[in-house]
Amino acid sequence: MNTxxxxxxxxxxxxQLGVSVRVEQGNLHISPRSRLTPDLTQRxxxxxxxxxxxxxxxxxxxxxxxxxxxxxxxxxxxxxxxxKQSETVAWKGTEAQKRPPQSGDTxxx
Numbered sequence: 001m002n003t004x005x006x007x008x009x010x011x012x013x014x015x016q017l018g019v020s021v022r023v024e025q026g027n028l029h030i031s032p033r034s035r036l037t038p039d040l041t042q043r044x045x046x047x048x049x050x051x052x053x054x055x056x057x058x059x060x061x062x063x064x065x066x067x068x069x070x071x072x073x074x075x076x077x078x079x080x081x082x083x084k085q086s087e088t089v090a091w092k093g094t095e096a097q098k099r100p101p102q103s104g105d106t107x108x109x
Contacts, residue, residue: 007050010043023055026091056091068094 014021017040020031028048030036036044044051060068068090075086 003050007047007054023052
């Protein structure tokens with residue numbers, strides 16, 4: 001089974017158990033943890049980065065996804081970053097666009 005299939009199967013299994021998984025500030029939040037078996041906990045740890053990526057991508061609308069992919073490509077081609085670094089930079093830009101303006105933030109619309 002490839003990693004994407006494993007992540008999809010893991011998310012499905014967690015949903016069947018009534019376990020909520022979300023990403024906040026780059027970290028996984030799982031609730032209720034009491035429903036996790038040692039095997040599930042191990043699999044969550046093993047696939048943490050892939051889970052975060054999948055959940056983040058699922059949270060984007062079509063325009064945001066296009067912008068994220070464009071940022072990744074720009075980072076790879078123009079900045080010479082590897083894929084992982086490029087995705088990290090792209091997420092920061094995407095998250096900044098999704099956040100409501102902070103008080104004193106005059107540059108955002």
